[in-house]
Amino acid sequence: MRKWLGRLRNAIRPGRLDRDLERELRFHVMERIEELQDAGMNAEAAARLARKQFGNYAAQVERTRDMDIADGLDATLRNVRLSLRGLARSPAFSITVVLTLALGIGANSAVFSAINSVLLRPLPFPASDRIASIAQIQAKTPQPNIAPARIEDWNRMNHTFQAISGYYTQDDSEFSGELPEKLTHALVAPRFLEVWGIAPQLGRDFNPQEEHFGGPNAILISDGYWRRRFGARPDAVGKTLRLGQVAYTIIGVMPASMAFVQRNVDLWSVSAPDFPYARSRDLTWFLGIGRLKAGVTLAQANADLGTVQADLGRQFPKPDAEIRASIEPLKQQTVGGVRESLWVVFGSVTLLLLIACTNIAALLLSRAAGRQH
Numbered sequence: 001m002r003k004w005l006g007r008l009r010n011a012i013r014p015g016r017l018d019r020d021l022e023r024e025l026r027f028h029v030m031e032r033i034e035e036l037q038d039a040g041m042n043a044e045a046a047a048r049l050a051r052k053q054f055g056n057y058a059a060q061v062e063r064t065r066d067m068d069i070a071d072g073l074d075a076t077l078r079n080v081r082l083s084l085r086g087l088a089r090s091p092a093f094s095i096t097v098v099l100t101l102a103l104g105i106g107a108n109s110a111v112f113s114a115i116n117s118v119l120l121r122p123l124p125f126p127a128s129d130r131i132a133s134i135a136q137i138q139a140k141t142p143q144p145n146i147a148p149a150r151i152e153d154w155n156r157m158n159h160t161f162q163a164i165s166g167y168y169t170q171d172d173s174e175f176s177g178e179l180p181e182k183l184t185h186a187l188v189a190p191r192f193l194e195v196w197g198i199a200p201q202l203g204r205d206f207n208p209q210e211e212h213f214g215g216p217n218a219i220l221i222s223d224g225y226w227r228r229r230f231g232a233r234p235d236a237v238g239k240t241l242r243l244g245q246v247a248y249t250i251i252g253v254m255p256a257s258m259a260f261v262q263r264n265v266d267l268w269s270v271s272a273p274d275f276p277y278a279r280s281r282d283l284t285w286f287l288g289i290g291r292l293k294a295g296v297t298l299a300q301a302n303a304d305l306g307t308v309q310a311d312l313g314r315q316f317p318k319p320d321a322e323i324r325a326s327i328e329p330l331k332q333q334t335v336g337g338v339r340e341s342l343w344v345v346f347g348s349v350t351l352l353l354l355i356a357c358t359n360i361a362a363l364l365l366s367r368a369a370g371r372q373h
Helices: 002-012 014-038 043-054 057-089 091-120 148-157 192-196 223-230 298-315 330-372
Strands: 131-138 161-174 181-188 218-221 240-243 246-253 267-270 287-292 323-329
Touching (some): 014 043, 131 298, 131 330, 161 192, 287 298, 298 323
Parallel strands (some): 181 267, 218 246
Antiparallel strands (some): 131 287, 161 181, 161 287, 218 267
C-alpha cells in the first residue's frame, strides 16, 4: 500500500521525485569518486571518471523517473487485466457480486439521504431552532389544542417568546372560478408569519384591522395555487376568492418554501381571537407555535410559560387551574415519529451491506485458495 501511495505522490508531484533522484545519484557518484581515490587516483581525475561512467546526469534522472512511473502504470494495467479475466471466467458470480454491492450501496445512500433531509437538515425557516411547538396539557382532554383566548394571554404575558401564534386547517370549496374547487384552508392566529420568520414573496402580511372580528376579509395564497390558478401573474393580488358565502381579497402570495402547516395548504386567513365563540376558554382548536427570543433556552421558556399559566389558573380557576403548557422544538415534534424508524432502517441496511461484503470476500478468498491447490 505504501508503495502505491508513493508512486501516486510521484506522479502528482514530479518535482519532489526529481529532487530525490538527484540526491540518490549524487550519493552514488560521490561513493564512486571515493573508491577511485582509494585506488590511488587524484580527486580531479576521480571525479571526471566517475561522472563519465555514470553518463549524462540529467538523462539518468529522467530515465529513472520514467521507469518508476512506468512500472506503476504497468502493474496497474496488469492487475486490471487479471481482474477482468477473473470476472470473465465466472460471469454469473461477477454479476451477482456487482448487483449485490450496487443494491446495498444504493439502498444505504437512499436511506441516508432521507435521514439527512428529515433529521439532520434544519427546517427551511430563518433561525428555525428557535421555533417551538406549544401544547396545553389537561388531564380530562387528551387533545393538545389551545383556546384562542389562551393563545393571546400566553403571548401577552410571557417574557421568553418573540411571538406566539396558532393554526388549524379545514377543507373549503372556492366558487369564484368556472367550477367549484376544493382547497385546503389554514386559519391562523395573529403573528403567524412572525413566528415563521418569513414574508410573502408577493404582496403583504395581514394588517391589524384584518386580524380582528368584523375587519376586512383578507387571504394569502400558496405559490402552487398562484401558479395553477393565476398563471403566476402579479395582478393576482387584489383579486377575490369566494369560500362559501364569504368573499376574501387576496393580499399576498406565500413563498414556495412555505411547506407548513401542511405541504398541501392552498390558503391562509386569520381566525380572529375576538370572534364571539373564540372568547370561550373551554373551546380549543389552535395548534400552538412560537418563536423563542434569541438566547432563550427551552427550559427557560417552559418555566416562564408555566408561571404564566399558573397566574391564569388563579384568574380563571375553571378551566385554567387544570391546564399546563408544554413546549418542545418544532423539529423534534415534526420528525419525532420517524426518527427512530429511520435510524433503525439505516442501521439494518448498513449491517446487511457489511454481511454481504464479508460473505463476498470470504467466497473470493476460498475460490483463490482452491485455484492455488
